[in-house]
Amino acid sequence: xxxxxxxxxxxxxxxxxxxxxxxxxxxxxxxxxxxxxxxxxxxxxxxxxxxxxxxxxxxxxxxxxxxxxxxxxxxxxxxxxxxxxxxxxxxxxxxxxxxxxxxxxxxxxxxxxxxxxxxxxxxxxxxxxxxxxxxxxxxxxxxxxxxxxxxxxxxxxxxxxxxxxxxxxxxxxxxxxxxxxxxxxxxxxxxxxxxxxxxxxxxxxxxxxxxxxxxxxxxxxxxxxxxxxxxxxxxxxxxxxxxxxxxxxxxxxxxxxxxxxxxxxxxxxxxxxxxxxxxxxxxxxxxxxxxxxxxxxxxxxxxxxxxxxxxxxxxxxxxxxxxxxxxxxxxxxxxxxxxxxxxxxxxxxxxxxxxxxxxxxxxxxxxxxxxxxxxxxxxxxxxxxxx
Numbered sequence: 001x002x003x004x005x006x007x008x009x010x011x012x013x014x015x016x017x018x019x020x021x022x023x024x025x026x027x028x029x030x031x032x033x034x035x036x037x038x039x040x041x042x043x044x045x046x047x048x049x050x051x052x053x054x055x056x057x058x059x060x061x062x063x064x065x066x067x068x069x070x071x072x073x074x075x076x077x078x079x080x081x082x083x084x085x086x087x088x089x090x091x092x093x094x095x096x097x098x099x100x101x102x103x104x105x106x107x108x109x110x111x112x113x114x115x116x117x118x119x120x121x122x123x124x125x126x127x128x129x130x131x132x133x134x135x136x137x138x139x140x141x142x143x144x145x146x147x148x149x150x151x152x153x154x155x156x157x158x159x160x161x162x163x164x165x166x167x168x169x170x171x172x173x174x175x176x177x178x179x180x181x182x183x184x185x186x187x188x189x190x191x192x193x194x195x196x197x198x199x200x201x202x203x204x205x206x207x208x209x210x211x212x213x214x215x216x217x218x219x220x221x222x223x224x225x226x227x228x229x230x231x232x233x234x235x236x237x238x239x240x241x242x243x244x245x246x247x248x249x250x251x252x253x254x255x256x257x258x259x260x261x262x263x264x265x266x267x268x269x270x271x272x273x274x275x276x277x278x279x280x281x282x283x284x285x286x287x288x289x290x291x292x293x294x295x296x297x298x299x300x301x302x303x304x305x306x307x308x309x310x311x312x313x314x315x316x317x318x319x320x321x322x323x324x325x326x327x328x329x330x331x332x333x334x335x336x337x338x339x340x341x342x343x344x345x346x347x348x349x350x351x352x353x354x355x356x357x358x359x360x361x362x363x364x365x366x367x368x369x370x371x372x373x374x375x376x377x378x379x380x381x382x383x384x385x386x387x
Contacts, residue, residue, distance in 0.1 A: 003178075004122050004178075004179060005119070005122075005130070005133065007174060007175060007178040007179055008115055008118060008119050008134065008137075008175065008179065009133055009134065009136075009137045010137075010171065010174060011073070011077075011115065011171040011172070011174050011175035012111070012112065012115045012134055012137035012138055012141060012171070013137040013138075013140050013141045013144070013171070014141065014167040014168060014170050014171025014174070015073075015076075015077045015080065015108075015111045015115075015141065015167070015168045015171035015172060016108065016111060016112060016137070016138045016141030016142060017141045017142075017144045017145055017163075017164040017167045017168065018080050018081065018084040018104055018108070018145075018164045018165065018167075018168050019047060019104075019105075019108060019138075019141065019142050020044075020142045020143070020145050020146070020223070020249075021084055021145040021160055021161055021164040021165075022043050022044075022047070022084075022087065022097070022101055022104075022161075023043060023044055023145070023224065023227075024145035024146045024148070024149045024160055024242060024245075025145075025149055025157035025158075025160045025161065026043065026227075028156075028157035029087070029097075029157050032157065033093050033094075033097070034093075035093075035094070035097075041224075041348055041349060041352035042098060043097070043098070043101055044220070044224045044348055045345045045348055045349060046098040046099075046101040046102045046105065047101045047102070047104060047105035047108070048105060048220065048341050048342075048344050048345050048348070049102060049105065049345060050101065050102035050103060050104060050105025050106040050107075050108070050109075051105040051106070051108050051109050051112075051341050052105075052338045052341045052342055052345075053102075053106055053109075054105060054106035054107065054108065054109025054110065055109040055113060055334055055337055055338050055341075056334070056338055057106075057109070058072075058109050058110055058113070058114070059331065059334040063110070064110075064114050064117055068180075068181055069114050069117055069118045069121065069181065070118065070175055070176045070179050070180060070181065071176065072110050072114050073110060073111060073114050073115060073118065073172060073175050073176065074172040074173065074175065074176040075110070075172075076107040076108070076109070076110025076111050076114065076172070077107075077110075077111060077168045077169060077171055077172025077173075077175075078168075078169060078172055079103070079107040080104050080107040080108055080110075080111065080168050081164075081165040081166070081168035081169045081172075082165070083100045083101075083103040083104045083107070084100070084104050084161055084164060084165045084168065085161055085162065085165040086100050087100050087101075087161055088158040088161050088162065112138060113333075113334070113337065115134060115175075116131065116134055118175070118179060119131075119134060121181065122179075129260040129261060129263055129264055130260070131260065131314035131317050131318055132256050132257055132258075132259050132260015132261065132263060132314040132315075133256070133257060133260050134314070135256045135260075135310070135313050135314040135317070136252075136253040136254070136255075136256035136257045136260070136314075137253070139249065139250065139252040139253040139256055139310055140250055140253040142223065142249060143245070143246045143249035143250035143252075143253070144164070144167075144246070144250075145160050145163075145164055146227075146242045146243070146245040146246040146249065147242070147243065147246035147250070148160045148163050148164070149242040150240050150241075150242035150243030150244075150245075150246060151243070199324060199325060199332055202323060202324075202325075204319075204323045205320065205323035205324055205332070207377040207378070208316060208319035208320045208323050208377070209320055209336045209339075210373070210374070210377045211272065211276070211316055211319070211373075211374040211377035211378055212313075212316035212317070212319075212320060212336060212340050212374075213339060213340055213343050213370075213373075213374075214276070214369075214370040214371055214372070214373035214374030214375075214377065215276055215279075215312055215313060215316055215340075215370065215371060215374050216340040216341065216343045216344050216347075216370070217343050217344075217347045217367065217369065217370025217371075217373075218279060218283065218309060218347070218367045218368075218370040218371050219309055219310055219313065219344070220341075220344040220347070220348060221344065221347040221348050221351050221367060222305070222306075222309050222367065223249050223309075224348055225351065226245045226248050226249060226302070226306075227241055227242075227245050229302060229364070230244055230245065230248075230299075230302070232360060233290055233295070233298055234295055234298075234299075236295075244299065247303060247306075248299075248302045248303050248305075248306040249306055250306075251303050251306040251307045252306050252307060252309060252310035252311065254307065255275070255307040255308065255310065255311035256310060256311060256313065256314055258311070259271050259275065259311045259312070259314060259315060260314055263314075263315065263318065268315045268318050268319060268322075269315075269319065269378060271311075271312070271315050272312040272315035272316055272319065272374075272378060273375065273378045273379070275308050275311035275312035275315070276308075276312045276371045276374045276375055276378070277371070277375050278308040279305065279308040279309050279311075279312070279371045280368045280371035280372045280374075280375060281368075282301070282304065282305040282308065282309070283364060283365055283366075283367045283368035283371065284365055284368050285301075286361060286364040286365055287361040287362065287365065289301045290360075290361045291361065312374070316374075317333070320332065320333060320336050321333060343370075347367070347370070350366075351363060351364075351366065351367070354366065
């Protein structure tokens, strides 16, 4: 069973590397294709929107139930690789890039959620631990394009897209060849929007979902603008910004692994509460570190923020899954996931616009609204789960 989990983790890591591939080479790509410097805001939102639509389509048509989840994962990995790589073509410019990123996000819906389903088909116990490892793989995959960019200074920006597309293909093949349908495979069923609406009347489920929404307000916006947070303060050609970005985002993989392991010993609710509380404080302290910290301390602060900004993610997903009625668990997770990623679009767009009107140091404190809201949802919960 350890081999199964390792294959799923590797496949998730390889395939989700296409998620931020466009962001990692945004500056170089903008120059090559004559794009606006604020194009990054729309680029990441296109991927997020594609993922939202993809999760709804995959769930509405019960794709992973009608067909083998491993086969769905493979085809999704292949198509995600295709649309990720298409950006390198000379005739792909402007809106065509957004379409490619949208379709990349669409097929990521057949990778990340389906990967979690495959894990659930093999592991009935240890939900928090399994999700911690899987989200950690997602985080590492998200950060990996920045590492490729940082280590390939003499390569063209297209190299990062080629590399991540190859990794996506490899990840899909590894999972398809190495894993068949699990012994505990269950049908998720077609998403039931009306029934899920009634489910949100369950107090602990509603609080878990709202906590996840607050967490998502901060997470992807922070990840999106890490290169800007670095360059605005350091402003020196001596730093390898892509490599630092990888360290800051990728550090979250370690905290996800750790929170997953801790979930077997401590309350998931407490782990989420600690992580999201620290993350909220990191948002509020940004002006202090931006103005008064040395460059080394500022980098350490961003790494620390990167550790806690995502550590609560697998815990919130576990809380939502644990509090949802078994017959509606798949529908509930799909809808909560989709709303969460919609919130990331709103947050990214808003922060991107506010940078034009508010002082740079103040904008990032606004991100604290999300985790602070999540903290309020976690206090005074009636159940303290250990999974």
